[in-house]
Amino acid sequence: MGEEPADRGAAVRTAPDSFESLFLAEYGKVVAVANRVLADRQEAEDVAQEVFLDFHRKHPADAGYAPAWLQRAAVHTALNRIRSRKRRERREVNDANLRTDTPPDPQDVLVVNEERRRVRQALSRLSTKPASLLALRYSGLSYVEIGAALGVGTNQIGTLLRRAEQSLLKELNRVTPA
Amino acid sequence: MSHLPDGTVRRLYDEPLALSEAERTHYNGCAACQERLSDIAATTRGVAAALAVPGVTVDPEAALVRFNSKLAGQGNPSTLQRLRSAVWPQAQVSSWRKPALAGVLAVGLVATVAATPIAQNVRQVFEPSQVQTVSVGKPTQSDMNSLQAFARWGDVKWVSQPQLQQAETAAEAAKISGLPALKVDTSKLPQEFANQPVTYAAMAGATGSVTFNANAPAKLRGTTLTVQVGPAEVAVVGDLNKAAQAGKTADGSKTTPQEIASQVGPVLAIAEMRSPKVTSNGVSVSDVKKALLASDPSLSQPLKDLINGFDSPAGNLPLPIPVDMASAHPATVHGIQGTAIGDNTGLGGGVIWIDKKSSTVYAVAGLLSADSAVKTADGLSFK
Incomplete structure (x- = not known):
């Protein structure tokens, strides 16, 4: 904890050195995982900040489980965000439909990121564990790191990953209900 | 030795060095397991393409400054x-x-x-x-x-x-x-x-x-x-x-x-x-x-x-x-x-x-x- 000079008028908490080291070492990886889920760098950085704040509040910086905890929290927080994003988008579409009888211009529907959005929606429809597994693996984590983050034996990762990949492809091929 | 489980073949694709000697020997002599690896590789490439995102470059130092700024605001009203x-x-x-x-x-x-x-x-x-x-x-x-x-x-x-x-x-x-x-x-x-x-x-x-x-x-x-x-x-x-x-x-x-x-x-x-x-x-x-x-x-x-x-x-x-x-x-x-x-x-x-x-x-x-x-x-x- 740092001390604030008296004339600043407020006690300011600052991260101690061990936490700073952890932050500097893990921040990029945490953003990468969140970005894999969200496909939005800015939102991924927001998630990383949220996750580090949460960790800072609850855990010692030198905890051995810190990297695994951060990765798991990043993927869960990011998944929660795409799930609420999906709800928000659905609400907005409903609102728009209430406001006008005119169907949307097809040109407007074909947005540049449509495919990416479709994949994120499919990912959000998977259960948390397979979705997390995919996000972590495709962010470059090793089987050992994934096992530590998700509390799963390393020997099980291959099987679970295979199932998760098949589930995702199935979701992607599924016709999205109107 | 029976055929390698799907999970093992899947890991072979990502981390070939993690396999045991016995598993490796089996794989090298088993056409069926090799074919399964081809299938798994195709699936994996498809998922990788679907989940691809533009690479991100972050500035952890700047992020830490922002983090400390947020931290400073906790418990007290922000500036x-x-x-x-x-x-x-x-x-x-x-x-x-x-x-x-x-x-x-x-x-x-x-x-x-x-x-x-x-x-x-x-x-x-x-x-x-x-x-x-x-x-x-x-x-x-x-x-x-x-x-x-x-x-x-x-x-x-x-x-x-x-x-x-x-x-x-x-x-x-x-x-x-x-x-x-x-x-x-x-x-x-x-x-x-x-x-x-x-x-x-x-x-x-x-x-x-x-x-x-x-x-x-x-x-x-x-x-x-x-x-x-x-x-x-x-x-x-x-x-x-x-x-x-x-x-x-x-x-x-x-x-x-x-x-x-x-x-x-x-x-x-x-x-x-x-x-x-x-x-x-x-x-x-x-x-x-x-x-x-x-x-x-x-x-x-x-x-x-x-x-x-x-x-x-x-x-x-x-x-x-x-x-x-x-x-x-x-x-x-x-x-x-x-x-x-x-x-x-x-x-x-x-x-x-x-x-x-x-x-x-x-x-x-x-x-x-x-x-x-x-x-x-x-x-x-x-x-």
Whole structure:
């Protein structure tokens, strides 16, 4: 904890050195995982900040489980965000439909990121564990790191990953209900 | 040995060295397992393509600064919250504030209007060079609905978000913002501010964009407007903890503004910010204004005036003044025409002006009269 000079008028908490080291070492990886889920760098950085704040509040910086905890929290927080994003988008579409009888211009529907959005929606429809597994693996984590983050034996990762990949492809091929 | 399980073959694809010698030997001699690896590889490539995202480059050092700034705000009101409480005590914050914010959003949309026909080349379309007041009353429900509808016209994305950071000194604030340091000599301020602590904060420039979406009128859709905000610096003279505490405990229905001001103590904020700039890749100013005005015929006259006042004349930034709470009059600061604003209690006041030469917006505001704010601003050095 740092001390604030008296004339600043407020006690300011600052991260101690061990936490700073952890932050500097893990921040990029945490953003990468969140970005894999969200496909939005800015939102991924927001998630990383949220996750580090949460960790800072609850855990010692030198905890051995810190990297695994951060990765798991990043993927869960990011998944929660795409799930609420999906709800928000659905609400907005409903609102728009209430406001006008005119169907949307097809040109407007074909947005540049449509495919990416479709994949994120499919990912959000998977259960948390397979979705997390995919996000972590495709962010470059090793089987050992994934096992530590998700509390799963390393020997099980291959099987679970295979199932998760098949589930995702199935979701992607599924016709999205109107 | 029986065939390798799917999970093992899957791992073979990612981490071939993790297999045991027996598993490797089996795989090398088993056509069926090799074929399964081909299938798994195809699936994996498909998933990898689906989950592909553009690579991100992050700046952990800068992120840590932002983190520490957030951390500093935890448990205590943030600098912004304390500043807000200090400059505008809670009892005076009526339902007007939310409409005001919504108004700013709508104004932001208007501010993004472009002066060119649809074209792909990005050009600067708006940079305020003068402030002109527009009197507004309490927004009507219809105005509120319209403002909320306007807000849905655009998808906002921040390339870099505005992040106000506390700074130990004026020099540190200047380093964050890149602007000249706001050195405040409290001995040269009005007597009530002498010997008061000074808190500095700054933000680097931020860039965001608004892309008109399917909710916007057809003519605007697809146009992207990019807004550059800041950099900025602020120096607050006064005890922010005391101010925040007063703001927290104030009960607008029971505590008089005078009582709150007395609890807050003397507070003065001095701010400088590069004029915001807006660029666009399409549509014209009049198109956007027309679209806003036509979207709801029941808009109140003050809101219509606010919309019409944008960039007319060129560079005009309309400043909404709630008639039931404040009044405004022209004032000259450092030889530049600005606007002085005083609240109706006489307790709070400020002045805002724009230096066209340096494209900088300045503001001085606090618990002092509008005239005193002007005099104080004129006595400050901004070099």
